[in-house]
Amino acid sequence: MSAREEILGRVREALGAEPAAVQPSALAEYRTESGLDEDALVELLVDRLEDYKARVEVVPRGNVAAAVRARLEGKEFAVPEGFPAEWLDPSLDERAVRDSREAPLAVVRLDGLDAVVTSSAVSIAETGTIVLDGSPDQGRRAISLVPDHHVCVVPVETIVGIVPEGFARLDTTRPLTLISGPSATSDIELERVEGVHGPRTLDVIIAR
Amino acid sequence: MSSVSLGIPAVPPRGFGNISAVEPFPQAAHRELGNAQLRENLGHATHTIRDKRLRVVSELPDWQALRDAGSAIKTEAMSRLPELLTQFEEQFTARGGTVHWARDAAEANRIVEGLIRETGSDEVVKVKSMATQEIGLNEYLEERGIAAFETDLAELIVQLGHDKPSHILVPAIHKNRTEIRDIFLREMPDVDPALTDEPRRLAMAARAHLRRKFLSAKVAISGANFGIAEMGTLGVVESEGNGRMCLTLPETLITVMGIEKVLPRAQDLEVFMQLLPRSSTGERMNPYTSLWTGVTPGDGPQNVHVVLLDNGRTRALADRHGRSALHCIRCSACMNVCPVYERTGGHAYGSTYPGPIGAILSPLLTGVEAEENSSLPYASSLCGACFDACPVKINIPEILVHLRGEDVEAKHGRDAGPGGADRAGAKSSGRRRGLPTQMDVALGAASWALSSGDRLGLLEKGLPVARALAGRDGKISRLPGLGAGWTQSRDIPAPPSESFRSWWKKRQKDAPPADGDGSTRGPATGGATSDGATEGEAQ
Numbered sequence: 240m241s242a243r244e245e246i247l248g249r250v251r252e253a254l255g256a257e258p259a260a261v262q263p264s265a266l267a268e269y270r271t272e273s274g275l276d277e278d279a280l281v282e283l284l285v286d287r288l289e290d291y292k293a294r295v296e297v298v299p300r301g302n303v304a305a306a307v308r309a310r311l312e313g314k315e316f317a318v319p320e321g322f323p324a325e326w327l328d329p330s331l332d333e334r335a336v337r338d339s340r341e342a343p344l345a346v347v348r349l350d351g352l353d354a355v356v357t358s359s360a361v362s363i364a365e366t367g368t369i370v371l372d373g374s375p376d377q378g379r380r381a382i383s384l385v386p387d388h389h390v391c392v393v394p395v396e397t398i399v400g401i402v403p404e405g406f407a408r409l410d411t412t413r414p415l416t417l418i419s420g421p422s423a424t425s426d427i428e429l430e431r432v433e434g435v436h437g438p439r440t441l442d443v444i445i446a447r
Numbered sequence: 448m449s450s451v452s453l454g455i456p457a458v459p460p461r462g463f464g465n466i467s468a469v470e471p472f473p474q475a476a477h478r479e480l481g482n483a484q485l486r487e488n489l490g491h492a493t494h495t496i497r498d499k500r501l502r503v504v505s506e507l508p509d510w511q512a513l514r515d516a517g518s519a520i521k522t523e524a525m526s527r528l529p530e531l532l533t534q535f536e537e538q539f540t541a542r543g544g545t546v547h548w549a550r551d552a553a554e555a556n557r558i559v560e561g562l563i564r565e566t567g568s569d570e571v572v573k574v575k576s577m578a579t580q581e582i583g584l585n586e587y588l589e590e591r592g593i594a595a596f597e598t599d600l601a602e603l604i605v606q607l608g609h610d611k612p613s614h615i616l617v618p619a620i621h622k623n624r625t626e627i628r629d630i631f632l633r634e635m636p637d638v639d640p641a642l643t644d645e646p647r648r649l650a651m652a653a654r655a656h657l658r659r660k661f662l663s664a665k666v667a668i669s670g671a672n673f674g675i676a677e678m679g680t681l682g683v684v685e686s687e688g689n690g691r692m693c694l695t696l697p698e699t700l701i702t703v704m705g706i707e708k709v710l711p712r713a714q715d716l717e718v719f720m721q722l723l724p725r726s727s728t729g730e731r732m733n734p735y736t737s738l739w740t741g742v743t744p745g746d747g748p749q750n751v752h753v754v755l756l757d758n759g760r761t762r763a764l765a766d767r768h769g770r771s772a773l774h775c776i777r778c779s780a781c782m783n784v785c786p787v788y789e790r791t792g793g794h795a796y797g798s799t800y801p802g803p804i805g806a807i808l809s810p811l812l813t814g815v816e817a818e819e820n821s822s823l824p825y826a827s828s829l830c831g832a833c834f835d836a837c838p839v840k841i842n843i844p845e846i847l848v849h850l851r852g853e854d855v856e857a858k859h860g861r862d863a864g865p866g867g868a869d870r871a872g873a874k875s876s877g878r879r880r881g882l883p884t885q886m887d888v889a890l891g892a893a894s895w896a897l898s899s900g901d902r903l904g905l906l907e908k909g910l911p912v913a914r915a916l917a918g919r920d921g922k923i924s925r926l927p928g929l930g931a932g933w934t935q936s937r938d939i940p941a942p943p944s945e946s947f948r949s950w951w952k953k954r955q956k957d958a959p960p961a962d963g964d965g966s967t968r969g970p971a972t973g974g975a976t977s978d979g980a981t982e983g984e985a986q
């Protein structure tokens with residue numbers, strides 16, 4: 240008998256003739272909506288991100304390019320192919336290194352870059368979580384991981400209040416990365432150190 | 448597997464690997480208690496994490512509803528396990544991954560080794576995973592010339608120090624910063640000799656040490672916090688980014704996941720991604736969570752495998768009173784609130800799974816008859832703090848008591864009487880019955896006495912005699928026989944001159960007829976409290 244059949248057989252045997260369990264939806268009494276308006280969402284998200292030691296800025300939509308430029312001036316950075324052109328000031332073109340699934344940068348090349356700029360799919364205010372889903376404006380997972388500085392644009396309409404609202408908007412079959420602040424460790428005497436293997440600096444630009 | 452299977456056994460086979468205590472818990476605990484540094488560090492860690500957890504848990508108005516939902520989803524998942532595993536396999540395969548099944552630790556290790564060999568690589572990077580620790584994968588690979596590099600900072604410290612984890616969340620908590628610096632200076636070939644013991648400097652030394660490994664690794668091995676049956680998605684929850692490195696950069700990714708980790712729907716993540724981070728590190732959300740579904744062309748590993756591991760899980764599942772231990776999401780909250788764990792530390796439990804959950808999970812995976820784990824269900828004062836803390840509401844104290852019963856039955860000379868008939872059958876028929884021990888005799892006597900008010904009354908007449916045993920300070924400092932162990936480290940207050948029952952009878956006679964309200968509060972007032980209190984302190 241194959242391991243598969245044997246294990247499935249054992250599971251069936253172990254369960255015996257158990258009655259089917261209650262469907263959890265019947266028990267779903269937890270919150271599925273926050274009911275917060277846009278101002279409240281932005282305020283909460285900013286508060287939570289700052290708590291994680293991310294640098295956060297809220298700018299009008301027309302000023303995103305200027306905000307991005309301020310963060311990336313003088314740096315050589317990766318940019319996913321689908322990143323909106325209107326968010327990238329032409330003065331940065333020279334140092335912008337394009338990446339896509341079809342023409343991926345080598346890992347060592349990414350390691351040599353100073354920074355990366357991406358958009359984002361969904362942000363959850365209550366937990367200060369930004370989700371990347373690998374869409375063309377966010378790029379491959381490696382580009383937002385290897386460079387030491389991540390500049391991330393959060394369009395205001397992608398902000399939701401709580402975790403269930405976030406997952407409701409996400410497609411789990413895409414490669415998802417949930418980011419809540421820069422990487423961190425508390426492994427040495429429980430003292431928190433921000434920035435271990437992931438980008439040590441996280442800049443968030445919320446575009447209203 | 449060379450063994451020929453003669454039909455499905457009545458009790459699924461036990462698990463193997465690092466899920467067994469290497470010595471009885473009391474003995475190990477006794478030694479670990481002598482380690483003052485361990486105790487101090489653990490005390491600090493458990494209290495700090497506990498406070499953080501309480502803070503972020505109290506922020507959520509629907510915490511209890513989330514716990515109920517978490518528990519219900521896990522119960523549903525277990526009851527639909529065959530169907531969910533098959534669905535997971537189908538989905539994961541359809542999206543470009545390969546599914547393997549492993550009956551036990553040895554089979555899982557062999558599968559992983561084979562997959563690594565196929566790539567031609569002789570080293571792998573690893574992201575903290577309890578399942579691979581459980582099956583002893585690192586040791587297995589090392590013996591066969593494949594180097595496995597742990598990349599979680601704490602795991603790295605433990606690995607470089609040739610040590611064992613003492614806590615599932617902060618495995619190196621028993622080491623101080625200076626010790627960590629010394630380990631790094633000794634074991635990292637390229638480390639700056641002027642390295643100080645400042646945590647930031649140490650973390651940066653680890654970053655530099657692992658960076659080249661990450662950038663050049665061809666194969667990564669991970670565990671998984673969840674597997675979603677609906678679409679074949681796997682998830683890893685972490686803090687440092689080492690997980691993302693392993694899950695993203697290498698060409699080949701091999702995930703070892705216990706079969707109990709499967710969840711029915713992607714939507715279930717909305718519950719567990721609230722329960723887990725808050726219960727575990729006491730954060731609103733952990734820094735990084737990665738979810739991947741098979742292969743994404745052009746993004747991340749293109750050769751993706753998952754090994755579905757039994758290793759005693761079906762055995763635990765067959766125990767209807769113990770199976771909810773499989774709901775565990777490994778958050779470690781139960782450890783951080785456990786008064787026993789806080790003092791003994793994780794090493795005393797021997798197994799990969801320490802603390803209250805380990806005390807039930809390890810014997811459930813191996814069977815409580817496995818001699819080395821039979822003392823684990825006693826490693827608890829049954830205070831219930833673990834049950835309150837558990838985000839998926841596993842009733843650990845109840846399972847502990849159940850396993851103690853199983854252990855007593857396995858070891859001692861009572862036949863499965865009429866009451867034990869339902870679980871006798873195949874399970875206990877092969878068991879050797881030992882001679883009754885002192886404990887059996889004592890418990891037998893207790894059951895004789897407690898089953899009848901008259902008998903108890905008769906015994907209580909002996910109280911004044913016991914009182915005479917006590918010294919002038921009113922304490923009994925040495926009991927004979929089995930009681931000796933109890934009085935070795937504590938004195939028992941002398942029994943009161945009168946039993947509660949006889950005091951109550953007298954009081955009822957003396958007292959004016961109670962009005963309805965007062966009668967329910969009766970025992971809490973008057974002379975009863977002092978006797979009651981001393982009894983409480985003896986716990």
Ligand code: SF4
Nearest residue numbers: 775776778779781837
């Ligand atoms: S038993 Fe509950 S509290 Fe303990 S680690 Fe598992 S999920 Fe967490």
